[in-house]
Amino acid sequence: MARYNFSETESKWQQAWDRDACFKVVEDPARPKYYVLEMFPYPSGRIHMGHVRNYTLGDLVARYKRARGFNVLHPMGWDAFGLPAENAAIENKVHPALWTRQNIATMRDQFKPMGLSIDWDREISTCEPEYYAHEQKMFLDFVRAGLAYRKESWVNWDPMENTVLANEQVIDGRGWRSGAPVERRKLAQWFLKITHYADDLLQSLETLDRWPEKVRIMQHNWIGRSEGARIFFDLRGAPETGDDGRLEVFTTRPDTLYGASFCALSAQHPLALALAEDNPDLAAFIAECGRMGTSEADIESAEKMGFDTGVKAMHPFVEGWELPVYVANFVLMEYGTGAIFGCPAHDQRDFDFARKYGLAIKTVVAPQKAVDGGGLDAFAADLEGGTEAYTGDGVAVNSQFLDGLAVDDAKRAAIARLAELDHGEGTVQFRLRDWGVSRQRYWGCPIPMIHCDACGTVPVPDADLPVTLPEDVTFDAPGNPLDRHPTWKNVDCPACGRPARRETDTFDTFFESSWYFARFCSPHEEKAGFDRAAVDYWLPVDQYIGGIEHAVLHLLYSRFFTRALSDCGYLDLKEPFAGLFTQGMICHETYRAAGGQWLQPEEVEKDQDGNLKRISDGTSVTLGRSEKMSKSKKNVVDPSRIIASYGADAARLFMLSDSPPDRDLDWTDAGIEGAWRYLNRIWRMATEPVVELPAPGDSAPGAPEGTALAAVRAAHRAVAEVTDDLDKFRFNTAVARIREFTNALGEIAPGDSGAGWALRFGLETLVRLVAPMTPHIAEEIWSRLGHAGLLAETPWPEADPAFLVVDSVTVAVQVNGKLRGTVELPKDCDQESATTAALAVPNVARTLEGKAPRKVIVVPNRIINVLA
C-alpha cells in the first residue's frame, strides 16, 4: 500500500461534504442549536497561522457539536472595510474595492483546502451595500432613541495629508506617512452613547461565566466605575467663563476635604484656557503640557509640574479658607471634570506636587490603631515629614465634624454636608467614554446624514437608504475623496429641498463587527439586517473564538450594540456571546544574519554540527528567542505552503497537539513532521491491518481476550476521556489520549481471541474520535472500513461503562512518605487486606527492619502510607 495521499483524499472529501451539503443549516426548533463563531478575518490578502489556529479550534468545536446531535451554525465572512485598503490604493494605485474583493477571493481559496465545516452559503462581506445598508438604518434608529449624538471633539490632524490620524498613526508627534507635525483639531463627530449602559455592561460581566476571567477583568477595568462626589468650589479672582463661576471637581475622597491644600486644573480645562488668554507665562506652560502629551511622556511622567494661576478656590466647609488654584500636568481633561482638589497627605501625586511647591501636608486620616494607642501625633509627624502618602483605611482626624468616622462613613457624611450647603453631591464616575464612530475616511460605511444650511443636520429618509459608497473616486489628492466627489456629496435637503451636503465621514469599522454575528443568522434578508425569528433561534453565539487583542473594544462594542438594538426593538438579548475562548498566538524562532538583518525560516538551515547557516552563502546565523510571528521579524510560516506539503489534517493536528489552545504555540518543523507521521501510522494500521478484519457490523465473536480485550477497554476509556477533554477545551490532552489509545491498538496480538473484531472496533472508534481534528483522513478510513455513509454525519461514539470499570488497581506504598513499592489490589478492597498486602511488599518490610508500624494510612485505590 502506498503512502497516504493527502492531497487526493482531502479534496475528495471536501467535494463529498459539499455535494451532500453537510454543513448547510436551517432553523430547526426540534433540535438544540449551537452557534460556533470565530472572529471574522480582515481580508489583508493572505491567511496566516493565527487564522489556521483560530479556524481549526472553531471547526473542531463545530464538528464535535454536530456529532453530538446539535444543529450547528458555523458561518464565515469578511471584515472588509478598513484603512489598509486605502493605503493600498494610495501606494499601489488599486481601488480599495478591487483590492478588498481580490483579497477575499484569494483568502477564500486558501481557507477552502482546510476542510472547514462552514456553511459557505452564509458568507458575508461588510463592504457590500447588502450588508452596510442595514447598519445605516440601525444608526438612524439609535439617533431617534437618543443613543447616538453629535458633538465637537479633538482629533489628530495631519495637515499634509488633510486627514485624521488614529493614535497609533501618530509617531513622536508626527504623522506616520507624511512626517508632518500633528495638530490637535476640534471636529464635530458622531458618538454612540455606550456610557448609557455603563453600569449594566459592568454588572452583566458577572453573568458571563463562560468567558475567561482575564477578559472580564480587563472590561471591568476599562469601564472603571468609581464612586465619589462632585464638589463645587466658589472662586475668587477668576474671569467669567460662562458657567456659574464655580469650579467643579470630582473626587473619590470627599472624606479628606479638611486635608485639602490646593486645586489643580488640566491644561485643557476651559478655565485654564481662559486664564491663559492674558497670561503669556501660563499659555507657555499649557503649550508645554500639550507637547509632553504625545512624545516624551514616559520620561517626564515622574516629574509633577504646576503653574499657580493666582485664582483662589474657597473651601466648601470652612469660611475664609482659600486654596490656590494651579494648572497641573498630571490632571487629565478626559477624566472626571478635568479638575481636582489636592489632599497631599492621602494621595501620592498630590503629595509629590505639594513637596515640590511647598504646599501644606495635613494628616486627616489615620489608622484606628494609631488613634487608639495615642500615637496619632507620631503617625502624623512621620507622614508629613516623609515621602509617602497614606492611602490606607482608617478614621478621620483633624476634620471637625468628620472626626472619628471610618473612611466610608466619613465619605457619606461629607457628601451629605456638601449637598446641604449646595456645594456638591454624591456621584458615580466612569472611565468609559462614549464611542466616537466618525472616521474621515473613504473606505467605510457612509454615515446617512445630510447637512443643510437652513435645517441643520438632517437624517437621510428611510426611503432613500442605503447611501451607497460611490466607487468612482481617485486617490491622487490628499484627503477624503468623498469630500471632493462632485455629484455624491451635493444633494438636496430632504427637509426643505434646498441644496445641501452629505456627511462625508464614514463609520468606524468596529461598527460592522458589532452586529455581524446577528447577520449570519439570516444573511440574505433584504428588508432588514436580520430576520427576527432567525436571531431568536440562533443567538446568542454559544462559542465565540478569537484573539485576546479584542478583549476590550470589539467585545464591549458588540455587547453595547446588542443592548442598543434590543432597546430599539430589533432583538431581545443583552449578551451576544454566551461563551468566549481566547486563543494564544503562534510563535516561531527568529533568525538574524551576520549583518543583523532578520532572516526567514526558509533562508536558514542546520549543518551537521547543528549550527545554523544561511543557505545562500553559508554564513552563520544567530538564533533568537521564539516570538510572535510577524512580518517585521520575518519569522512567519505560510499556511498554504504547509498545507500543500503536509495537508490540512497534519496542520490541524499540530495546531491542537501539545500546547493548550489558550497559550502561545511554538511552530516547529519537528511538530508538523510528528503530526504527519502520526497520520501515516493510523493509515497503515487501517489499510494494512495486522489481523484480518471482520465485515462491518459483525457482532463480537465471544469475549475478546488479552491484548484484544485491552484494546477494547482502551477504546471505551478513550471515548470517555476525549469527550470530557473536548467539553473542557483541553484539546492537547485529548490528542494525547487518542495517541495513547492508538498505542493500545498497535499492541493487538493477531493470535489473541477476538483480535480482528477488536481492531475493527478500535479503528472505527479511533476515526470517530479524530474526525473533528483531522476530518479528511478519518473520513477516508471510515469509508475503507466499509461504511457507505459519511463520517461527518455519524454520531459521536459512546463509552460502555462496563468496559470502564477495572477490577484491580496498582496502589503505591510509602514508608514515612517515601515511595517503597507498589501493590496490586482488588478495586475498593478493605483497609485490613490493603494494609496486610502493603506490609508484605519486600522493600517495605525491609525498610521497617522488623519494627511494627506506628500507623497505616490507607487512601482507597490510591496510596498506602506506613508510618514507622
Added chain:
RNA sequence: GCGGGCGUGGUGGAAUUGGUAGACACGCAGGUUUUAGGUACCUGUGACGCAAGUCGUGGGGGUUCAAGUCCCUCCGCCCGCACCA
C-alpha cells in the same frame, strides 16, 4: 505604579479533591528491518550513583502522614491599563 498570568526533564507539555511527579509527544542514544536516504519497528532516556539509594516542579520558610497543588516570603519572565483624582 496598578491589575492579570506564568515559572515542572535537553524541548512542548501531563498530573481529579493535596495521594506513585514527568502522561502524550519532540529530541537524543543503542538495536532490528529496509533503503541511496530522511521511512518503519524495538529498547532506553529527570539528575547523581556500580548499586542499595539520595536528590528533584524558580529560591527560602511553613501547614500535613503526604505539597507541583494549600499558606507566607523573595526572585525572574510575559501580557493588559497607566498621572483615573
